[in-house]
Amino acid sequence: MLYASQLQNEQVWDVWSQPVGKCVDILVGDLERSFPVLRALALRDKDTETRFISAEQLSSLFPSIILKVPRSEIIPYEPRGDELWLLDQVLDRQVVDAEDRRVVRVNDLQIMRVQDRFCLTGVDVGWPGLLRRLGVENLAHAIARSLGRRLPSGVIPWEDIAPLQQGEPLRLRVSRDKITRLPPADIAAILDDLDRHTSEALAVTLDDEALADTLEESPMDMQITVLSHLPKERAADILEKMDPGESADLLADLSDQTSSELLELMEDEEASDVRHLLRYPPDSAGGIMTTEFSHVPHHLQAGEALDYLRHSSDAKDDEVMHYVYLTDPEGRLQGVVTLRDLVMAPLDVSLDVLSEKDPVTVDPYTPQEEVAYTIAKYDLLAIPVVDDETGEFLGIV
Numbered sequence: 001m002l003y004a005s006q007l008q009n010e011q012v013w014d015v016w017s018q019p020v021g022k023c024v025d026i027l028v029g030d031l032e033r034s035f036p037v038l039r040a041l042a043l044r045d046k047d048t049e050t051r052f053i054s055a056e057q058l059s060s061l062f063p064s065i066i067l068k069v070p071r072s073e074i075i076p077y078e079p080r081g082d083e084l085w086l087l088d089q090v091l092d093r094q095v096v097d098a099e100d101r102r103v104v105r106v107n108d109l110q111i112m113r114v115q116d117r118f119c120l121t122g123v124d125v126g127w128p129g130l131l132r133r134l135g136v137e138n139l140a141h142a143i144a145r146s147l148g149r150r151l152p153s154g155v156i157p158w159e160d161i162a163p164l165q166q167g168e169p170l171r172l173r174v175s176r177d178k179i180t181r182l183p184p185a186d187i188a189a190i191l192d193d194l195d196r197h198t199s200e201a202l203a204v205t206l207d208d209e210a211l212a213d214t215l216e217e218s219p220m221d222m223q224i225t226v227l228s229h230l231p232k233e234r235a236a237d238i239l240e241k242m243d244p245g246e247s248a249d250l251l252a253d254l255s256d257q258t259s260s261e262l263l264e265l266m267e268d269e270e271a272s273d274v275r276h277l278l279r280y281p282p283d284s285a286g287g288i289m290t291t292e293f294s295h296v297p298h299h300l301q302a303g304e305a306l307d308y309l310r311h312s313s314d315a316k317d318d319e320v321m322h323y324v325y326l327t328d329p330e331g332r333l334q335g336v337v338t339l340r341d342l343v344m345a346p347l348d349v350s351l352d353v354l355s356e357k358d359p360v361t362v363d364p365y366t367p368q369e370e371v372a373y374t375i376a377k378y379d380l381l382a383i384p385v386v387d388d389e390t391g392e393f394l395g396i397v
Contacts, residue, residue, distance in 0.1 A: 002062045003124065004086050004109035005133045012043055012053070013064060014071040020053070021045040023065060026111075027052070027083040028120045034159040035119035036084070038111065040077040041065070052077035055118055061111065086120065090163055094194055095123065098178040099160035101186040103193040108132060110155055123161050126154015164198050176205050184213035191222060200229050208234070212241035215250075223250050228258075236265035243319075244270070245290040245395075248277035276394075285371045286364030289385045289395035292317040298326035298334040302354065303347030322381040325393070326355055333384055333393040335359065361386040364394055371397050 004026055012020040021043030028036040038055045054077040059068045067074065084090060086109050097104050107129025110122035124132075128151050131137040144151050162175035179187060179202070187206070191199045191214065203211060203226045215223045215238065227235050227250065239247040239262060251259040251274060263271045273291045280286025294315040296305045305324065309315040324342055326335040335355035345354055361384045362371050375383050375397070385394045 002111045003129070003132060004091060004111060005129075007041075007061060007065065007111075008087055010065055012041065012067065014067045014069065014074070015059070016070050018071050020067065020071055020074070021048075021051070024050065025088055026086040026109075027077075027079065028086060029080070029083050031082075031084060031163075033119075034157070035112075035114055035121050036158065038118040038120065039083055040079070042085070052079060058118065061118060084163060090123075094164055094198060096162040096164065096175075096179055096190055097125075097156055097160060098162050098182065099156070101182055101190070103190055104156070107154070120158050122155040122157050124155050126152055128152075128154060164194070164202065180206060180210045184210070185217045187214045188217035188222070191218060191226075196225070200226060204230060208237050208241055212238050216242055216246050220250070220253055224253060227254075232261060233265055236262050239274070240266050240270040243290050243292060244273040244277055245288060248274045248287070249282065252278060252282055280364050283368050284364060285362045285366040285368065285385045285397055286394065288368055288371070289364070289397045291395040292319070293325060293382075293396045294318045294321050294323070294339075295325040295327045295393075296351070298328055298351060298355075300351055301347065302342055302345040302349050302351065305342060305351055306347075320382075323396075325384065325396075326351055327393060331393055332391050333359070333361070333386055336384070359384060362397070363388045 007023050007026060010023050012023055014020050022045070023041050024044045025042035026038060027040045027042065029039045030037045040052045040054055041058070042050050042052055044050050053067070053074055057067050057069055057074065059066045090106050090109060093106055094103050095106055096102070104123070104125040106123050106125065108124035109120060110124060111118055112121045113119075114121075128137055128140070131140045131151075141151055162178040164175070179190070182190075187210070191203055194202065199222075203214070206214060211226070215226060218226075227238065230238065239250070242250070247270075251262065254262070263275065266274070276291065277286065277289070282288075292314065294309060294312070296308045296312075300308060309324065315321065321339050323336050323338055325333060326337065328334050335351070335357045336359040337351060337355040341354050360374060360378050360380065362374060364385050364387060371383065374380075382396045384396050386392065387394060
């Protein structure tokens with residue numbers, strides 16, 4: 001098995017064993033492939049400028065780097081700009097293992113001949129990679145064998161890796177696509193594990209929907225950091241896609257001027273919901289509630305209610321639909337029915353029969369500790385927040 005560290009600073013020889021230069025980097029392309037193809041070697045002779053030799057002119061890479069042609073017939077390679085420089089941009093850098101959903105450090109890179117081409121096949125993130133570069137890998141393996149053990153392999157297939165390029169992280173579309181397929185909670189954990197510069201650069205490459213979902217799973221300091229590095233117009237778009245409660249909490253931690261500017265840039269409906277939530281103390285029911293919940297007119301039958309929900313924008317925004325709330329024309333709470341009971345009921349049965357007409361509620365100024373106690377006491381999955389004075393149905397916790 002061949003590794004990039006074994007090529008670093010190695011002398012390159014032409015077909016007649018004449019020195020050509022030392023290998024200072026390895027360029028690969030076609031990164032969307034499972035095995036990206038080695039395109040060129042970057043060479044340097046003493047104080048001369050870096051030059052490139054096409055991988056098509058390579059005869060072997062190990063135990064020596066030997067070309068197929070004499071030095072006089074070498075055709076220079078012109079970088080296209082989409083190559084990945086393995087030693088400069090990947091070795092010793094952080095990358096994302098998209099299969100195991102974690103951030104890892106690249107200790108070495110595995111290269112193999114696949115048919116008639118040299119290809120990048122894997123990333124070594126284990127101890128053997130470091131020991132190899134220290135020149136003691138064989139000794140370590142011998143000691144392990146004498147103890148009846150084996151050094152654990154830490155090679156991850158390249159197809160599971162999302163590289164984060166130094167200076168311009170995640171310029172590669174294939175890397176971004178691998179990461180955005182992960183659950184938001186995993187993306188948030190990855191952002192938290194990366195260094196600040198790389199984390200910020202990765203976050204801004206996500207599309208609005210993915211970034212909004214990720215920020216909802218992220219610590220507040222991460223939310224503030226990411227949002228502060230976005231253009232204000234895009235930051236407002238992200239806030240619109242987040243849960244109103246999450247947006248309100250985030251805006252409450254920003255300066256009054258920044259918060260006001262972002263609210264002005266948001267769509268009227270979303271901004272109105274967030275402003276409504278900002279009226280309440282952050283540790284109250286009103287401060288932690290969401291205004292996204294499923295509701296239907298209280299006079300409907302079960303079949304009509306299900307059809308109403310299918311076409312309701314509010315229901316579509318309800319990511320966890322445990323209950324369906326019954327409301328009157330003024331929007332006041334008239335009862336609640338579990339989604340299970342609604343789905344299992346005959347289509348012609350009235351919601352009046354299915355619903356709990358006097359549900360447990362809390363006032364928007366109820367302390368969050370009391371809200372949690374009430375939810376636990378009555379074994380609820382969500383609790384309505386209703387203004388005791390006006391009867392207005394405000395949201396749910």
